[in-house]
Amino acid sequence: MKIVCRCEDITEEDIIKAIEEYGCETLAELKQLLRLGMGHCQGRTCLILTAKILARKTGKSLNEILPSFRPPAVAVEIGLIGGENGK
């Protein structure tokens, strides 16, 4: 048993079952069905692993599967955005 999403305790078998039996073809569908990527880390590890599984099972490329990320991709202190004193 390979754990893919540690935060939500989702295995590779769970993902493959969702693809084969429930017809999931996108990361969004897998997230809705399994809560994948919705844990504490917000999918920092599991989304790329899941995208690779999805690519392998569907024959799609990773570029087709992965969403375009909206900035900021990493956490930043609000002071960096609003200035040192919030000005």
Ligand code: FES
């Ligand atoms: S490992 Fe999947 S949300 Fe954290």
